[in-house]
Amino acid sequence: MELQRMAQGSAREVFKVFLKLGLTSFGGPIAHLGYFRTELVDRRRWLDDQQYAQLVALSQFLPGPASSQVGFGLGLHRAGMRGALAAFLAFTLPSAVVMAVFAFGASLFSGPIGTGLLAGLKIVAVAIIAHAVLGMARNLAPDRARAAIAVVAAGSALLLAGSFGQVLAIAFGALAGYFWCRGKDAGAAAAMQFPVSRTVGISCLSLFAILLFGLPVAALATGWDLLGFIDAFYRSGALVFGGGHVVLPLLQSAVVDPGLISSQEFLTGYGAAQAMPGPLFTFAAYLGVLVDSGPGGAAGALIALLAIFLPGFLLLLGVLPFWNRVSHWPAARAIMHGANAAVVGVLAAALYNPVFTSAITSAPAFVLALLCFVLLTAWKMAPWIVVAIGALGGVLLGVLA
Template sequence: MRRLLDVFLIFLRLGLTSFGGPVAHLGYFRTEFVERRRWLDEAAYADLVALCQFLPGPASSQVGMALGISRAGLWGALAAWAGFTLPSAALLVAFAYGVGLVGDVSDAGWLRGLKIVAVAIVAQAVLGMSRTLTPDRPRVLIALGAAMAALLVPSAAAQVGIIVVAGLIGWRFLTMADAPRASALPVTLSRRLGTAFLGAFVALLMILPVLREVVGGPALALVDSFYRAGSLVFGGGHVVLPLLEAEVVPTGWVTPDAFLAGYGATQAVPGPLFTFSAYLGAVSAVGLPALLAAGLALGAIFLPSFLLVAGTLPFWNALRAQPGAQSVLRGVNAGVVGLLLAALYSPVFTAGVRSTGEFAFVLGTFAALEYLKWPVWLVVALSAGVGALVWAGGP
C-alpha cells in the first residue's frame, strides 16, 4: 500500500506540473524515474518508450502506466494513471461548467513561460538519451535520418514508418556480439493474464459497436465512441483530435464552438491531451449528467491503453532479451531519439519560442536543469512566474 501511495503521489505531482505535451512528458518522466529515482536505467526506459510508440494511444500515459505496473502491479498502473490524469481532467470539467467565462488564455504570460520551459525539458531529454542510445556513428546517422524524415513528413503514420525502418536497419546492421545484456523491467503479471487483457482489448473493439446498435442508450454510445478513438489513434496527442471531432460534432453532441473552446483550454492545463475527452463528455448533449458523461468518456478513451500495456508487458522482457530483438531495439531507440529531436524543433520550439528574448529564456532554463541541477518543479514554477511578469500584457 505504501508503494502504491508513492506511485500515486509522484504521478500526481507530475500531473500538476507536466506542461508541454507528450514529448515533454517523456522528458519529465526520464528526469524523475531514470535520473532521480533510478527505477530503471536509460536503456530500459528507452525500450519502454519504443514499445509505447508502437502501441495505439497516448504514448506518455502508456509509459506512465507501465512504470506503475513495474513498481506496484496492476493497481500501480491505475495509481499512475489517476495521479497523472485527474488534475487536468478536473480542470477541464470545471472549465466545461463555466465555458466562455475564462476567455482566451492561449497567449497568457504564464502559459508562454511554460511553453518556453518545455523546450528546455525536451532538449535535456534528447541530450541525455542521445548519450546512451546513439553512442556511435551508425546510430547517430539513424537518429539524424529519422529526424529529417519526421520533419519532412509530419504525420502519425510517418512516425510509425520511421520506427519500423529504424528497427529494420538495426536488425541488419547493428548486431553486436559483445553488447551488454538488456536490463529487465520488473513485471509480475503472468503471460496468461496478459493474453486475457489483449483479448479483452480486441473483444471490446468489436462488441461495443454491436451493443450500441442492439441495446442503445447514451452511455453505451459515449463509451463506444471514445473507446474507438483511444484504440485507433497512433501517435497520441494532437493526432486524436480529428477522431474526436468526427465522433462528437457531426452527431450533434458538441457544437463546433464548444469543441474549439475546449481545445484551447486543453493547451493551458498540464498532463495528457487525452483528458480533453473529459471536457467533451461534460459538455456533450447525450442526456447524461455532466459528471457521469465526463467520467465515462475519460475512462473509455484510456481503457485501450491500459489493456494494451498490461497485455504486452508480460511478454516484453523475454522479447527484448533476444539478440535479434536487441538489434532491432538499438535501431528503434536511435530512431526514437531522432523523433524527439524533430519534435524538439516542431512543435515544441516553434510553439514556444518567438523572439530572441524567449530563446535566451530557454538557455537559462536549460542551464538551470542540466548544469545547476535545479529540480524540475522549481524551474517550471519560476518559468510560469517570470512569464506572467514579463508578458503580462501579451505579445
C-alpha cells in the first residue's frame, strides 16, 4: 500500500501551523472550523471556500471527531500522509498534555480569574464562528437557491436536537443541490483531491470494521483488561457523529457505568476539557490516566487517545479515494454545491446554539464579542491575538463582576 504523493507543502510547515491552532483554538469543534478557515483559507490560501466546505461536509457525514477529521484531511491535502499525522499531533498535543497533567491533580481553572478566563474564551469563539459564517456565506450561498438551502439547513440543525439535525441538514442540502444547483460551476474551484489510493481506502475500511467487531470479542475471549480498555475508547470514537460533546454519553457508559471511574471524576475532567484549546476528544487522555482497567499514567493517556481518534481517521482515509473519483461528475458537483450551502446553515445554527446562548449572558459580554468580531473582520487581526484579547477581556469582566 502506497500513498500517492502531492508536493504542495511540507510536514514541518503543517506541524507549525497546526501547533498554533492547537494552542489557540478554543470553543469546541464548530469554533475549530472557524479557526481553520481563517488561518488556512483566508490567511494562507492553502485551499478555497468551496474545497474547504467539501471536506467539512464529508466529515460531518462520518462518525468521529469532525474538526479533527477536517484537520487531518487538511494536512493530508497539503503534505500527504506525513502532513496528516503532523496536523493531528500538533493540534492534539497541547490539550492532551494538559488534560493528562490535570488527571494527576493539577487544578487549573478556579476562582474569579479562572472563571473569567473561561468566559472570555467562550465569547471570542462567538466572534470566530461569526466571521467564518459571514465569509463562507458570501462564497457558498451567493444566490437565492443556495441561500434558501442554508436557511433550511440552519432550521433543521436548530430544531432537531443533536447531531441528527446536522446530518439531516447536509443530506437535504445535497439532495436540493442535485435539483437546484446544476450549471453553477462557473468560476468554481476544482474538487479537492487527496493522495490516497483505493487499495489504502479499502484496507482502512476493512481495518475499521475488524477492530470495531473484533476488539469486544477478543476482550471477552481473553479476559485481558487492556483489550477491554482499548475497545471502550475505540467504540466511543467509532459510533459518535458530530464529535466533541456527543461523545460524552458514550464514554460515560463505557467507563462510569462499569465502575472503572467515579461519576465525579468523570464530570470534573469533562468540565476541564471545555477549557482546553484543540479537540474535546483529548478528554480521553484524562480518562486514560485514571481508568482502572488500563495501564494508567502516560501510557494509559496515549493508548486512550490513539484508540478514540483512530476510527474516525480510518473512515476518512477509507472514503477519500472514492470521493476523488466521483467529485468530477457534474451531478456530484451539483450535490456538493447544495451540501456546501447547507454547511453554512449548520455553522450559523451552531453560532446561535450552543455558542451564542452559552457565551453571551450580559451586555458587556456582547460588547466584547462585537469587539473581537470587528478586530477579525475590519482590522484583519491574527486570530491568536484576538483570542488573547478575548481571554483578557473575560478575566476583566470576571473580576469586575
